Amino acid sequence: MPVNLKAPVAQDLAPIAGVRIGVTEAGVRKANRKDLTVFLLDEGSHVAGVFTKNRFCAAPVQICREHLAVQGAIRAMVINTGNANAGTGTDGLARANATCDALAGLLKIDAKQVLPFSTGVIMEPLPVDRITAGLPAAIADAQPGNWAKAAEGIMTTDTIAKAFSAKAVVGGKTVHVTGISKGAGMIRPNMATMLSFLATDAAIDAALLPALAKQLADQSFNRITIDGDTSTNDSFVVVATNQAGNAAVTDWNSADGQALMAALRDVAQKLAQAIVRDGEGATKFIQIEVEQGRTEEECRQVAYAIAHSPLVKTAFFASDPNLGRILAAVGYAGIEDLDQTRIELYLDDVHVATKGGRNPSYEEADGQRVMKQQEIIVRVQLGRGAANTTVWTCDLSHDYVSINADYRS
Incomplete structure (x- = not known):
């Protein structure tokens, strides 16, 4: 659906x-x-x-x-x-x-x-x-x-x-x-x-x-x-x-x-x-906002690293706030001089990570509350400048595999 x-x-x-x-x-x-x-x-x-x-x-x-x-x-x-x-x-x-x-x-x-x-x-x-x-x-x-x-x-x-x-x-x-x-x-x-x-x-x-x-x-x-x-x-x-x-x-x-x-x-x-x-097998719509980059291009790099990650997408499908997967995607996005101590991560209204580490006030129950929603905003602040971008994606479910395995039949 x-x-x-x-x-x-x-x-x-x-x-x-x-x-x-x-x-x-x-x-x-x-x-x-x-x-x-x-x-x-x-x-x-x-x-x-x-x-x-x-x-x-x-x-x-x-x-x-x-x-x-x-x-x-x-x-x-x-x-x-x-x-x-x-x-x-x-x-x-x-x-x-x-x-x-x-x-x-x-x-x-x-x-x-x-x-x-x-x-x-x-x-x-x-x-x-x-x-x-x-x-x-x-x-x-x-x-x-x-x-x-x-x-x-x-x-x-x-x-x-x-x-x-x-x-x-x-x-x-x-x-x-x-x-x-x-x-x-x-x-x-x-x-x-x-x-x-x-x-x-x-x-x-x-x-x-x-x-x-x-x-x-x-x-x-x-x-x-x-x-x-x-x-x-x-x-x-x-x-x-x-x-x-x-x-x-x-x-x-x-x-x-x-x-x-x-x-x-x-x-x-x-x-x-x-x-x-309407993504094949999608159950959630996810908006990824990357802010405070030096250029819009590096913001896109980070946004797509998150959006393309099978581990991130399956975590969203499972409503599992395994949010280290998002931080890992930010890290491998290809920004060589990225300072992890400047990274801030939000799920909707929940401040998950600050200065590159877990926010002391973050509770996993809050993360799970957001992850269960049908529509989720992921917001990453890079702490490098004023550029920003937005990307839209979805989760990755069992049905995606079934639809594509049966596509020609």
Whole structure:
């Protein structure tokens, strides 16, 4: 069961003018499940994306990068679940391109105006015939209000769909932001085995979008980890349809820019946190705050050392305040000149360690009280400067092993 996460309500998700979404059952891997989704974008939309840093990236990731580099507006996206089309060599590239060709032919656009996305089992041939056969039904289903349906259609091992909306006033106009994501395992920054699609009707200078996509990812999806594995297919795409009627945002430091950025960041962070809350086998949602570092980078090193530690994560699952594991992770994070006598450690309101040792007033019963909670904040102070960062993770349970042992069956 996901940790304090509810399924999206379709009526709560704002349609985005200029975006229509269609979902169908193509039988990519299993029958009777939504597994093929298309996004149809009006002319004048701008698109940018960031992708996995795994060098063994999937064929659709390679194609997306190529198509985004071409000077031509993206008009459609196609997403299949059940098959990752990764580890498939030149045949996989041909199949991804064939998918783009098929959708482009139906829409009467250029194939380079299509972005393909796949998620699922690695090293199996993409059943492109089933996908292309399903495209007419997906197109026929396309409508602005299908965000919740699409959130369900891109799931793999997720137990719940993930979708959120926000709005802001920009240039006197109300603009909307809606996004969906999938992901529950093989999650680690740069990015994760996740797909996420975020769209706004706000007008934004096209030149700002590539940096915007990276900034939003760095503030959300690149701050989560479930199991420390970096996937082959990670993709986060931002779409601006420019249909809200506001004057185009050209400066994020302006009042309009800050209002829009807050709404975009809100949706991106909720989507990222939803992935952690639905982590495979997760029973607890953990926020790790590292403060007083010299740089944000060293704060991230410490945060991820804690978040990736199997010993820390299993202690959280067991509600066992074996908090020396956290201190050990801080110590091996890679800060060579770290002074352990400056370390302070808190679990929520409980001051566990001070000056690198056990706080004399700390009682194990207090630590256990916090460890039993579904949501926990771990706060580490390094005593080295003013930098800080936050990372979100979960515990590691018996179910994680079972889910991944049975993944292909």
